[in-house]
Amino acid sequence: MRALSGRSARSRHGLFLVEGPQGVREAVRWAPDGSVRDVYLTPAAAERYPEIVAATRDRATAPAGARTERSRGHAGSLRMHVATPEVLDAMSPDAQGVLAVLRSETAGLTWPDVARPGARLVAVLADVRDPGNAGTVIRAADAAGADAVVLAGRSVDVHNPKVVRSTAGSLFHLPVVTGPALADVVAHLRGAGCQVLAADGAGSHDLDDLQDAVGQGGVPDLTAPTAWVFGNEAWGLPAADRALADAVVRVPIRGRAESLNLATAAAVCLYASSRAQR
Known part of the structure; x- marks a missing residue:
C-alpha cells in the first residue's frame, strides 16, 4: 500500500490510494461501480466516522x-478492515486513520463522458504539473458546477496522492479525463458545442468586460457552453496553445501582484461562467 504513493506502483497494480476521512467518505458514496476495493480504519476512526x-x-x-447514494458497488467487491494506528501509518502518513484502495482502471473515463452535447462548463488543464494545483482546480470545478475536468498533455497523474487529497473528494463527483493532447481536447469539446476560452495574462479580452457584457451580446458570451483552458504554473499557455482557443481572456490584476496562482485564476474564471449560466 505504501508503494502506491509512487506512479510506477500505481501503474503496475492498477490501484491508487484515497487518504483521510473526507476523501474516503466521498469515494465510498460516489466512486464508479466496482472501483472501491478496500477500506481501512483504526478503531478510533471507526467510532468517530460511523457514516x-x-x-x-x-x-x-x-x-x-444497485445505485443509491450510499450503495453503488458490486456485491462482494468491497472489503472493510479495522487495523491498528501503526498499520495505517505504515500504509500512509496522511491517512488520518482512514484509507481506501481503489482500482484505477474502473475509475478511468473516456471522451464520451465529457465531449457530449449538453455539457455547459468544462475545465481543461494543459501540462499542469503541480499536484496541489491540479487537485484544487478539480475541487473548484466541482464547486462551480462544471460537467467535467480534463488533464491534457503532460499533466500530473490524477491519482497522485497529493492530487487526490487536494480534491477533498471532488475527484468522485464529476468526470475527470486524463492524457489526451490539447488539440484533440479542443476539437472534441468544440464539436460538442462548447466555445473554448484560454485563460492567460496575455489575453485580449478582460474577464470583467465579458461579465459586464452578459446579456448584451458580448463576444465571447459567458452564458454559452464553455471550456476553459488553463496552462502550466510556470509558463502558462504557449502561443500555439492559445491559438487553439476561440478567445484568450485575462483576469484583471488591480493591485501589485505579478499574477494569480493557477488554481485561484481557474476558480475566478469558472465561477464567472457559472454565474453567467445560472
Missing part, C-alpha cells in the same frame, strides 16, 4: 448494479 462504516457496509452488500 463511513455504514456506507462501506451498505456498498459491500448492495446487489450488483
Whole structure:
C-alpha cells in the first residue's frame, strides 16, 4: 500500500490510494461501480466516522448494479478492515486513520463522458504539473458546477496522492479525463458545442468586460457552453496553445501582484461562467 504513493506502483497494480476521512467518505458514496476495493480504519476512526462504516457496509452488500447514494458497488467487491494506528501509518502518513484502495482502471473515463452535447462548463488543464494545483482546480470545478475536468498533455497523474487529497473528494463527483493532447481536447469539446476560452495574462479580452457584457451580446458570451483552458504554473499557455482557443481572456490584476496562482485564476474564471449560466 505504501508503494502506491509512487506512479510506477500505481501503474503496475492498477490501484491508487484515497487518504483521510473526507476523501474516503466521498469515494465510498460516489466512486464508479466496482472501483472501491478496500477500506481501512483504526478503531478510533471507526467510532468517530460511523457514516463511513455504514456506507462501506451498505456498498459491500448492495446487489450488483444497485445505485443509491450510499450503495453503488458490486456485491462482494468491497472489503472493510479495522487495523491498528501503526498499520495505517505504515500504509500512509496522511491517512488520518482512514484509507481506501481503489482500482484505477474502473475509475478511468473516456471522451464520451465529457465531449457530449449538453455539457455547459468544462475545465481543461494543459501540462499542469503541480499536484496541489491540479487537485484544487478539480475541487473548484466541482464547486462551480462544471460537467467535467480534463488533464491534457503532460499533466500530473490524477491519482497522485497529493492530487487526490487536494480534491477533498471532488475527484468522485464529476468526470475527470486524463492524457489526451490539447488539440484533440479542443476539437472534441468544440464539436460538442462548447466555445473554448484560454485563460492567460496575455489575453485580449478582460474577464470583467465579458461579465459586464452578459446579456448584451458580448463576444465571447459567458452564458454559452464553455471550456476553459488553463496552462502550466510556470509558463502558462504557449502561443500555439492559445491559438487553439476561440478567445484568450485575462483576469484583471488591480493591485501589485505579478499574477494569480493557477488554481485561484481557474476558480475566478469558472465561477464567472457559472454565474453567467445560472
